[in-house]
Amino acid sequence: MSKEKSRGADDSLKPTLWYSLLKLSELGALNRKILVSTIALAGDRGVSQQTASKHLIELDRGGYIERQASVQGNHIKITEKGRRAVEGMYLKLRSVIDKKPHMLTFKGKVVNGLGEGAYYMSRPGYREQFSRKLGFNPFPGTLNLRLVPSQEGVRRELETLPAITIKGFKRGKRTFGEVKCFPAVINDSVKGAVALIHRTHHDDLVIELIAPTHLRRSLGLREGSDVKVTIVFNS
Amino acid sequence: MSKEKSRGADDSLKPTLWYSLLKLSELGALNRKILVSTIALAGDRGVSQQTASKHLIELDRGGYIERQASVQGNHIKITEKGRRAVEGMYLKLRSVIDKKPHMLTFKGKVVNGLGEGAYYMSRPGYREQFSRKLGFNPFPGTLNLRLVPSQEGVRRELETLPAITIKGFKRGKRTFGEVKCFPAVINDSVKGAVALIHRTHHDDLVIELIAPTHLRRSLGLREGSDVKVTIVFNS
DNA sequence: ATTACTAGTAGTCGAGTAT
DNA sequence: TATACTCGACTACTAGTAA
Incomplete structure (x- = not known):
């Protein structure tokens, strides 16, 4: 059971989690604390409410978002680490699209x-x-x-x-x-x-x-x- | 153009496939036909050779890449549809990052x-x-x-x-x-x-x-x- | 209303291997 | 060498439901 799967800081964002982080960015969580329900997020993402909930939990644990879950929904703000993930993808895409192959x-x-x-x-x-x-x-x-x-x-x-x-x-x-x-x-x-x-x-x-x-x-x-x-x- | 809900080809790119498409873009497949082995792609992506192979097959079937598999590797060029997927992500990120919330x-x-x-x-x-x-x-x-x-x-x-x-x-x-x-x-x-x-x-x-x-x-x-x-x- | 746990299942992955 | 198939193991999903 203790198969040392480096629980703490797995700093690679899994693809499905990335999509959820992106969606949160689109909702404005890069700039301010937003309120979003797992149901609404699930609808946007095209997954179930339960999956959306788990994604938020894992993004939180991974340090990509700050989160307060409440009965009204999740109050979410993307952290510096989360911002870096989003901006990193942006920069990578820009260099690829602008056809300046590195x-x-x-x-x-x-x-x-x-x-x-x-x-x-x-x-x-x-x-x-x-x-x-x-x-x-x-x-x-x-x-x-x-x-x-x-x-x-x-x-x-x-x-x-x-x-x-x-x-x-x-x-x-x-x-x-x-x-x-x-x-x-x-x-x-x-x-x-x-x-x-x-x-x-x-x-x-x-x-x-x-x-x-x-x-x-x-x-x-x-x-x-x-x-x-x-x-x-x-x- | 009409809004064809395309039968057969599922036109939503799964998150893991997106990552593989992105990697192909980084290797230059947006601009020219590249030669890449499934082993090399697997190494870049951090998945197994078998998974990389499957991803290429699915990207091909989904119409995101043109591909000729051979004994030297895969000759791959990203199609128009694939390019749209990459550029779409780029544009989405740009609007999010430039903090002009839409x-x-x-x-x-x-x-x-x-x-x-x-x-x-x-x-x-x-x-x-x-x-x-x-x-x-x-x-x-x-x-x-x-x-x-x-x-x-x-x-x-x-x-x-x-x-x-x-x-x-x-x-x-x-x-x-x-x-x-x-x-x-x-x-x-x-x-x-x-x-x-x-x-x-x-x-x-x-x-x-x-x-x-x-x-x-x-x-x-x-x-x-x-x-x-x-x-x-x-x- | 919510969030999020448990349990069952669908889907993805990778070792072995055929070609 | 390479691709890519089968199949067992594992991961991620959803339904049901508690709080």
Whole structure:
């Protein structure tokens, strides 16, 4: 019977309780003490009176509301903890809706490039910018990744997202285009970046990774290896 | 569009499913097709792999996501219906958090006034404004309501909310103060208004109602009767 | 009127496992 | 690897009812 189920401060709000807390918020309990009967709340929530009663008891015990039950109904005010729960959900939704993804993860398979990456990365005009803007000195070479077919949209989406821009330049009669970069974590371990090289010989299913180390070696990759890339946006 | 009560697909999202849909949104499924394994989703959600799998199946059946399950995982994109669910929650939370209550309900008991209401309401300087700004011709008289003790905060909160203001005026040596009004529904049936008459002989627990009809008669009220007032804000 | 307890039941979850 | 089925255990619900 004493199965230590941490009775006291289970700080995760169960989904059904969240809905009841939300309903109380709608009734104004964030701003003032409201009077609501379990019957009325049950009607709003679409559950029974008994369930509404239990929800109030549990929200109270969890510290999300202050409550005085009386014969006229429940006098309820949402506590600071309850407010944080509501606002937390709001902030989470806002960041999701405003399509500023805080994180973007995708997978791809290693494909062999044409050795071009090494040439590009070793151009001083690029190299200096990479070092300064990304915070690491890139290994002279890129790892080419072919996205799995269903994720063909990733590259297009990346093009619309705020990137670190490496400016293009001219050297002699050759033009080096602008490169968009996204700091990324490769296989959950190595910090590097996704580089969208504008003038690419690959189709849209291939993206290139750069890192301070030789990724193939340090991660033990071969052609066809699965690689996971996680881009984290700073905000 | 009509109001189809949709057979077959239960169009109310269960709380636990909502949480899974939210998690998918966080992973970016609002914007593109993502690849996620039931194991990964389970980890994020704090449920088992089996439960995550079931949730995906039910979200799919409910029309909230498009899904292709494969041996690499689930390719998932949130549908229009799913997006509406997420955005609906966001909008609801925004209106709640931004403390612009869309609705405020309270209860009070009928108390006898001093007959002053009738005098005020019949002043042409007030009457014309009420008629024009509230959209009805007020019955010459007010219904006084004593708030239940726990709702003493309601009057104070009303003073901070956007009101329809009836300007004061002078008639002879007498000064008639400004009145703040809130369109309201009384006992879920009669459209009238709450009137905060600045210069009142009552304490803060009493508010006054006006309406196009004689409320005591049309609602069959007596002293001590319970009255429910719902103020709806336009936006 | 209320709240909220008890008891029975419907529904949800997760371990094992098939594919 | 992955998804997803079965089924026993557990959780959350509602009906009845006391206070």
